[in-house]
Amino acid sequence: MEEKPLVNSEGYSREDWQRHYETGDLRWDIGEASPPFVRLWDERKLQPGNAVIPGCGRGHEAVFFAERGFNVTAVDIAPGAALCLRQALKEKRLPVNVVLGDFFEIGPAHDNRYDVMFEQTFFCAIAPSHRDRYVETAFRILKPRGVLAALFYETGEPGGPPFNTSREDVLRHFPIRFDIERLEKTPHSVERRKGKEWLGILRRK
Ligand SMILES: C[S@@+](CC[C@H](N)C(=O)[O-])C[C@H]1O[C@@H](n2cnc3c(N)ncnc32)[C@H](O)[C@@H]1O
Known part of the structure; x- marks a missing residue:
């Protein structure tokens, strides 16, 4: 999915x-919690609380944040993803x-249950026509003033998944429900995503 996007609107x-x-074929999977999130944690920018991770995949972020005191809800539509994460959690x-x-x-x-939601290659995985639904769902399940900590993937490629997510896309969809406190290209991405990830800290209104 990552290097060769499918043209499928x-x-x-x-x-x-x-x-x-x-x-x-999990070509999006980087095998570890995404370094910009690890950095946020190391810089004490995140407080443990109830966390939700949509499209969690094998769940590297779920394990990372649960090990650091978060109560994590990890959601995925694919039984294979849930199975991988449940196996990883067994021990x-x-x-x-x-x-x-x-x-x-x-x-x-x-509803209103989460202090933080972690976004990692899920917004780019869904069809662009679902982006407003994404925003409404995030708004519904986060507590007021809860945080969406996001890595938005600017592939610069047509089609998808992954579907290109530009700064303008974030500014088009989120401000109705979120205050954008930070939105910048992160220098801490894994090598193959260097220069392509927007780190966003968005606060639910
Ligand atoms: C590109 S993968 C990213 C997985 C993980 N976040 C990572 O970075 O390794 C997208 C994930 O979203 C899941 N997914 C797609 N649509 C979904 C939906 N509507 N609800 C929940 N999960 C979904 C897929 O099954 C897949 O595991």
Whole structure:
């Protein structure tokens, strides 16, 4: 998915994602919690609390933040992703709730529940037509003044997934529900994403 985007303006179905897990083609997976998030933690920019991670994949961020005192809810639509994360959690006694399902359909029990949401190659994974739904869902489940800590992926490529996410895209969709406290290209990306990731700190209104 990462190096060669598919030209598919409708985005992926659940089955498309699951196929990637069945064939082991996880080309987006960097094998560790994303370094800009690790940096935010090291710089004490984040307080432990209830965290949600949509499109968590194998869950590197879920494990990283649970190990640092967050209560994590990790959501993914692909059974293969949930299975990988549950296996990774088997040996560890960590507060991670793995939810298999569609982030946009997450139930009312999650409303106003989270202090922070971590965005890592999920916004770029969904069809651009779902971006307003993403914003509304994030708004619904975050507490007032909760934080969306995001890495938005500017691929500079047509089609997707991953679908290009520019600064203008962030400014087009989020301000209705979020105050944008920080939005800058991060110098701490993994090598293959250097210069392509916008680190955003967005506060729910
Ligand atoms: C590009 S992968 C990123 C995975 C992970 N965040 C990472 O960076 O390794 C996108 C993930 O989003 C999941 N996904 C796609 N649409 C979803 C939806 N509507 N609800 C929940 N998860 C979804 C896919 O199954 C996939 O695991």
